Amino acid sequence: MTSTVWTSPLSGFLDRADPYRRAGSEFRPSRSSLKLAVLRNAPVEQEGFTLAVFSSDGDDDKRHYAVDHFGRIRVLQDQDVSGLQDLYSGVQGLPSTGGFRNTWVLKQPITSRPIERILLPKATLPADPAERYDQEFLETGVQGFDYNVRELDPRRPVEGYDQLPAPLWELTGAVLEGRAGEADKDDAVLDYVRGLLGNVF
Numbered sequence: 001m002t003s004t005v006w007t008s009p010l011s012g013f014l015d016r017a018d019p020y021r022r023a024g025s026e027f028r029p030s031r032s033s034l035k036l037a038v039l040r041n042a043p044v045e046q047e048g049f050t051l052a053v054f055s056s057d058g059d060d061d062k063r064h065y066a067v068d069h070f071g072r073i074r075v076l077q078d079q080d081v082s083g084l085q086d087l088y089s090g091v092q093g094l095p096s097t098g099g100f101r102n103t104w105v106l107k108q109p110i111t112s113r114p115i116e117r118i119l120l121p122k123a124t125l126p127a128d129p130a131e132r133y134d135q136e137f138l139e140t141g142v143q144g145f146d147y148n149v150r151e152l153d154p155r156r157p158v159e160g161y162d163q164l165p166a167p168l169w170e171l172t173g174a175v176l177e178g179r180a181g182e183a184d185k186d187d188a189v190l191d192y193v194r195g196l197l198g199n200v201f
Contacts, residue, residue, distance in 0.1 A: 004148065004149070004150045005147070005148055006147040006148070006150075006169065006170075006173040008083075008170045008173060008174055009083055010080060010083050010084065010087075010170065010174040011173075011174065011177075012177070013076065013077070013080040013083070013084075013174060013177065014066060014068065014074055014177050014178065014180070015177075016077050016080065017066060017074035017075055017076050017077060017080070018074065018075040018077075019073075019074065019075070020057070020065065020073035020074060020075055022057075024071065024073060024186050024188060024189040025188065026057075026058075026059075027057050027058065027065070027067075027073050027189060027192070028057070028058035028059075028192070029054040029055075029056050029057055029058045029065065029196070030056070030058065030127065030196075031125040031126065031127055031129070031196045031198075032124050032125055032126070032127070033054045033055045033056040033058075033061070034052065034053075034054055034121060034125055034196060034197075035053045035054065035055055035064070035084075035085075035088070035120075035121065036051070036052065036053040036084070036088065036118070036119070036120060036175070037051070037052045037053075037118075037119040037137075037197055037200065038050040038051040038052070038116065038117065038118055038119070038175045038176075038178065039116075039117040039119070039200065039201070040114050040115070040116055040117065040179075041101075041114065041115040041117060041141075042113075042114035042115070043112060045114070047201040048069075049069060049190060049193070049194065050068075050069050050116070050175060050176065050178045050179055051066060051067065051068055051069065051175045051178030052066070052067045052193050052196075052197070053065070053066050053076070053084065054066075054067075057073075063075050063076065064076045064081045064084075066178070067189060067190075067193050068178040068179070069178050069179045070181075070183040070184070070185050070186065071185050071186030071187065071188075071189035071190040071193075072183060072186065073189065084171070084174070086167075087167045087170055087171040087174075088120055088171075089167075090165075090166070090167025090168070090171075091118065091120065091138075091140055091167050091168050091171055092120060092138060093167075094140065094165055094167070094168060095158060095159045097156070097158045098158075099156065100141075101115065101117060101139055101141045102138075102139050102140050102141055103115055103140075103141030103142065103143050104140070104141065104142050104143070104152060104156075104158060104164055104165075104168065105143045105144065105152065105153040105156040106142070106143060106144040106145060106146065106149055106150070106151065106152060106153060106164060107144075107149065107151045107152060107153045107154065108144040108146070108149065108153075110144075113143055113144035114143070114144075114145075115141045115142065115143045116141065116142045116143075116145050116172055116175075116176065117139060117140075117141050117200075118139070118140045118141070118142070118168075118171065118172065118175070119133075119137040119138070119139050119197075119200060120137060120138045120140075121136060121137055121138075122136060122137065122138055123136075129197075129198025129199055130198065130199070131199065132199065133197075133198055133199045133200045136198070137200065140168060142164065142168060142172045145172050145173070145176065147173055150163045150164045150169055151163055152164060
């Protein structure tokens with residue numbers, strides 16, 4: 001199994017972000033401002049939420065905002081927003097895997113590893129969620145992500161790729177920082193964000 005080490009200019013982007021100075025109850029972005037959602041599907045966490053990024057908090061549309069696994073709200077730095085946007089474009093340009101939830105599977109000795117689900121809106125989202133989420137989102141999954149393993153499972157080839165493509169490797173590693181640390185969950189913020197996502201779980 002080929003090993004490598006994940007690196008990215010986005011490393012630590014949530015730590016660099018500014019804290020949200022208003023109460024969580026005042027964070028009311030619209031669905032149309034959603035730019036990214038990251039979920040986790042695993043045997044012990046089938047509807048796990050990892051991260052969402054918005055281009056507005058419902059009031060200020062000059063900054064981008066991230067909500068992490070715990071419901072903590074952060075105001076992203078402009079250079080990190082640009083870096084994320086470049087990776088969104090890179091992921092959108094990848095071929096389909098032809099598999100379940102468009103999932104890229106890393107070569108791992110243990111099966112049934114978590115799937116990190118990356119959802120990018122295909123267009124500006126309307127106020128009401130569609131009946132089927134795949135009408136609204138381009139989904140790309142990564143199963144068995146590891147910061148030290150990039151080699152794909154040879155039993156699941158994707159158009160000649162033998163490693164996780166660079167933009168997907170970098171984006172997945174960055175967004176999983178949304179699960180770092182320990183904190184009490186802000187269920188009110190998380191429930192609001194889940195409501196915006198619609199039928200993705």
